[in-house]
Each structure stands twice: as C-alpha cells, then as structure tokens.
Amino acid sequence: MKIGLIAMSGVRVRTPELAELGVSLPQFVNRGKVIASLPSLGLLTVAALTPDDVEVAYREIQDVDPDADLETFDLVAISSFSAQIDEAYALADRYRAAGIPVVLGGLHVTLMPDEAAGHADSIVVNGAEGAWPTLVEDFKNGSLKPRYEGLRKDVFKSPNYVHPRFDLLRGRPYNRLTVQTSRGCPLNCEFCAASIRITSAFQQKPVDLVIAEIKDALEVTDQPFFELADDNTFINKKWGKEFLEAITPLGLNWFTETDISIADDDELLDRLAESGCRQILVGFESPSSNDLTSIDPNNWKSNRGDRYLESIEKIQSKGVTVNGCFIVGLDTQTPDIFQRVKDFVDRSQLLEVQITVQTPFPGTPLYHRLHQEGRLLQERYWDRCTLFDVNFQPKHMSVEELESGVRWLFSEIYNEREFTKRKRHYMELVKARM
C-alpha cells in the first residue's frame, strides 16, 4: 500500500496592484521565497506516524503537474492553509473523481471541518498525533471513518511523539529545514491562526528530542540553515537556556519566532548570539502601546509597546537581527498608522520588516468578532487569507485607505534603498562584534 502526502505551499497575493508591486520589491521577494520553499513538517510527522508496512511518498503542490495524469496512490492526504484551500479542494476532487480516496488535514480543516468534509473521504482535525495511525488501520480494513480527532495535548510525550521523517526530503532542494520545538503560545492574540488553534495549551518538546531531530535533518542537507517552526520559542526561559546550550556545539545558523521578552534576559541573549541564531522574528504588531490594547486578553503586548525600541537595540547589539512584524488595519489604528510604522522602522534599524494586513482567518476569535459586527466583506474569502489582502471593514479608515496605505508602506519599506540601508547596518553590527 502506498500513501501520497501532498503539501500545499507558496505565498499568494490576490489584489493585482499589490501583487504587481510585491514582485518588484527585493526584501518582500526574499522573504516570500524563503516561506514558499519550507517543507511541510506536518506531513513529515504524518509520514512518521504511518505504520512501517505502508509506503509513503512526500510531494509538494509544485510537483503536481495540473495537465498531466495524476500520480497513483492507494490513499492521498493533503495538508493546506486557508489561502491555498480551494486549490487543495480542487486537487482532492480530482483524486476522488479518479477513484482514489482523499484525507484532508491541517489548520484550515481543523477550523472549518464541515466545509472540508465535502471534499474528502475523511478529515483529520487538530494534529495528526492520536489520529493518523488509527486512520491508516481503518483504511486497511476498509472501514475508513469520515472524521478523526487528533490530540490537542501531550503530543510530545510517549507514545504520541514521533520523530518527523526528514529522510523523505533527501534530494530535494531546500534553503532551510524546519524543526518544531513547541506548539501554541500563551499570549493568545485575537488574530492568531497558528498552532494555538490545534492545541489546548502551550506544549514544549524536550530539548533532547529537538536536538535528535536536528541531527537527523542534518543527514539530508548540505546547507544547514534551520528555521524553528514555532510560534513563540522562548516562552520558557529555563528551557530556552538548556536548548541554546545544546544547539551551540552543532555549529548551525538558525532562525526562530519569539516575543520581545527575550530582551529582558541578558544571559539568554548572550547564549542566543553564541548559538548561531542569526535572526528572531517578533510580532510587534503596531508601534505604540495605545494601538495594542485588547490584541491579547492580558494586554501583554500593550504593556510592552513603549519599550520596543530599546529592546530591539539591545537584541541587535548582540549580533542577532530582528525581523519585526507589523499588522495594519487593527481597530485601534487610524490612517496615520502607515507613516508611524515607517517612522518606527526607520528609528529601530530593524534588519527585516514584515508588513501584513489584519486577516480574520476562519475560526479565530477575530473572525467571530468581525462576523458578529457585520464587518466581513464576503462570507467566504479563504483564497484572500494571504495576509496582504483586505477582507474586512476597518474601524477607523476605509477599505481603500487601508489598501492604498499598505501599498505605500510596501514601497517605502521594501525598496532597494531601504534594503541596502538595513544591510549596511547589519554589517556594521557584525563588525562591531568581531
């Protein structure tokens, strides 16, 4: 028996003016390429959960020629985010029309299970742990059920934990490989559509398991740059220090996402710099505390907002660059937000910046609130959940003001001149530490 695992991937923009602008801006293109080329850790985990007597094949959507005959499998499993879900459904429909059963899973399927069930013989909600082995056994026995519930906790504990099948990536070109050290994030931001939606609480993988995975992944690459597939790696500072002590001797370059509280811990920052961490991505969301009110239930980010600049300076002075993320279209923001983000970026000397539009991903608290307030522009807009397209009525500006403001901000921040200024700043930071 052979199961085909197909990952939907890539960055998409629907608004034509923004798509046209984006492809001409160097730093936007660079990050887009990185994201588009990351392998699907979820499906490598599914592969590892598959019994040994079943063959698995890992494919990415660009491997599937839409004009050629479909590759034949006994069962196909497709994982997708919201922006690519219609493409995933179309592929699932093709396979089912060809008589090959399809399983759908991933974040979107977890949040919109009834919709997904219309395009699949079976769906998996939450993570695959606790669901996939049973699903495969049922399929073998001819008793596949329409829905399986994966675990929302204890996914890194025995017997649920499995080591992702990095060997399936052998021979495929990747700039970066991904390893996950945690699922979820206790900040619980209203807009977040990441792994928090498939867990009941923050879950941390033991350090020895993370290091074993990295060593395994190193076997299949000669370009060892790692991206931790976490939402907030350094929530637990004690774990963080143990992890940094363990990863440092491996001599890697790596990247992760965390929150700004990392700047509070000098020992952690020093270890981070020594460990080969080249960049951390931090969700600042907006430049000042007032804008951040109610983003998270405890106003954690709002309480930090006034110290953002000094925290960035402190982190970058250690030689670890910060990729700062900002969301435009928050309910607290007025049309001056675009200029304020630009001014903040200039002052902060962030090496990289990600500007995204507030996006009500289906199933998130933000989606439910905007739906209740009648502010969603369409009932169904999943292909526009790109983080760059506007799907709701902003509170203090028009849709057109938000769209044109985003285009202005893109052209101000991602142009060659600004990109070069950031590169020079990074080089000076490196030289200062040599």
Place this chain on the structure above:
Amino acid sequence: MPESNIEEEVRRLLTDVSGRDASTLEAESDLVNELGLDSLAGLRVLAAVEKRFDVRFPDARLGEFRTLQHLLDFISAESP
C-alpha cells in the same frame, strides 16, 4: 600583504562564516551555490572582509560580490 596571503585569508573567512571548507573553492564559483551562504551569511562575509582588510564595499554594490574572485579583485584595488 602578498596576494597569495590575501587569498588564503579570504578563504579562511569564507570557511569560518559558511562552516564549509573553502580552501579548494574555485575562484569564479558562486558563493551562494557552492558554500550555501544565505543572505545574512553573505553580508557577514563582506563585513569580515571589510574589517580584516580595512576596506569598505560601496553600499549600492553589496549584491555584486558573489565570487571569491570578486572579493579578491576588490581587496587588491582598495587595500590601503
């Protein structure tokens, strides 16, 4: 500094930054492809060369130094 020593030193810097042996790297080989340098690592190479040889790459041309030969030519032209 003699040219052979400059080349040896640049190869050492490339090895340090990339984590791969650059001692036998072809002078015209693309550093990104051959040494797997990502964009940040590429900038660290340029920063290391600037510091070691007391030169400064023009900001507008940072993306042009893509081979060992490019680096050596620039150093020999700019070294004090």
